[in-house]
Amino acid sequence: QQPVQSPQAVILREGEDAVINCSSSKALYSVHWYRQKHGEAPIFLMILLKGGEQKGHDKISASFNEKKQQSSLYLTASQLSYSGTYFCIANFGNEKLTFGTGTRLTIIP
Amino acid sequence: NAGVMQNPRHLVRRRGQEARLRCSPMKGHSHVYWYRQLPEEGLKFMVYLQKENIIDESGMPKERFSAEFPKEGPSILRIQQVVRGDSAAYFCASSPDRGPYEQYFGPGTRLTVT
Numbered sequence: 001q002q003p004v005q006s007p008q009a010v011i012l013r014e015g016e017d018a019v020i021n022c023s024s025s026k027a028l029y030s031v032h033w034y035r036q037k038h039g040e041a042p043i044f045l046m047i048l049l050k051g052g053e054q055k056g057h058d059k060i061s062a063s064f065n066e067k068k069q070q071s072s073l074y075l076t077a078s079q080l081s082y083s084g085t086y087f088c089i090a091n092f093g094n095e096k097l098t099f100g101t102g103t104r105l106t107i108i109p
Numbered sequence: 110n111a112g113v114m115q116n117p118r119h120l121v122r123r124r125g126q127e128a129r130l131r132c133s134p135m136k137g138h139s140h141v142y143w144y145r146q147l148p149e150e151g152l153k154f155m156v157y158l159q160k161e162n163i164i165d166e167s168g169m170p171k172e173r174f175s176a177e178f179p180k181e182g183p184s185i186l187r188i189q190q191v192v193r194g195d196s197a198a199y200f201c202a203s204s205p206d207r208g209p210y211e212q213y214f215g216p217g218t219r220l221t222v223t
Contacts, residue, residue: 041214041215041216041217042200096168097154097212099144099153101151
C-alpha cells in the first residue's frame with residue numbers, strides 16, 4: 001500500500017525545475033507532500049483533497065489525478081533551500097498517513 | 110506560539126531497559142500521531158491518539174510498545190525491554206482535528222539502544 005515515488009533521486013542546478021511523481025495502488029482520499037532535511041522533522045508543503053481543493057505553499061504547486069491515483073509535485077526555479085527528501089503521503093480515508101518511498105533532491109549552485 | 114515539542118531529543122538505553130518518549134502537541138491540537146523512522150527510510154505510522162483515547166494503533170508492535178495521551182500532560186510512547194532493533198528516530202505530530210489536515214511534526218527523539 002506504500003505509494004511509490006519517482007524519481008528516487010535527482011540532482012538539479014539552482015534555477016532548474018523538477019517534477020516528483022507519486023503513485024498509489026489504492027484509491028486516495030487526499031495526498032500530502034512534506035519535505036525532510038537530514039536529521040530534521042518533516043515540514044508540511046501541500047495537501048491535495050479529493051474533489052480538487054488544494055491547500056499549501058505558494059511557491060510550490062501540485063496536481064492530483066484521482067482517476068489515476070497519482071499526484072505530482074512541481075518545483076520551479078529551484079533554490080538551494082529546496083534540497084532534501086520529499087515524501088508524498090497517502091490518506092486512504094482515515095487519519096493514518098502512509099509515507100511514500102521518498103525522492104531525494106539535491107540542488108547544486 | 111510553540112510548535113510540537115518532544116523530549117528528550119536523544120536517548121540512550123541499554124538492552125532490556127525502558128524508554129519513555131514525550132510529546133507535547135501544538136496549542137489547541139488534540140490529535141497526536143507517533144511515527145518511527147529507521148535510517149535512510151521514510152516515516153512509518155505507529156499510533157494515533159486523541160485525549161484519553163487510542164484511535165488507531167495498527168502500526169504499533171503488539172508487544173513492549175504502548176502509548177497514551179492523558180487528559181493532562183504530554184503524550185507518552187513507552188518501549189519496554191528495549192532491543193537493538195528499536196534504535197530509530199521517533200517523531201510525533203499533531204493536528205487540530207481529525208480528517209485531512211496537515212500534521213505538524215516535532216523535532217523527534219533519537220533512541221539508541223546499546
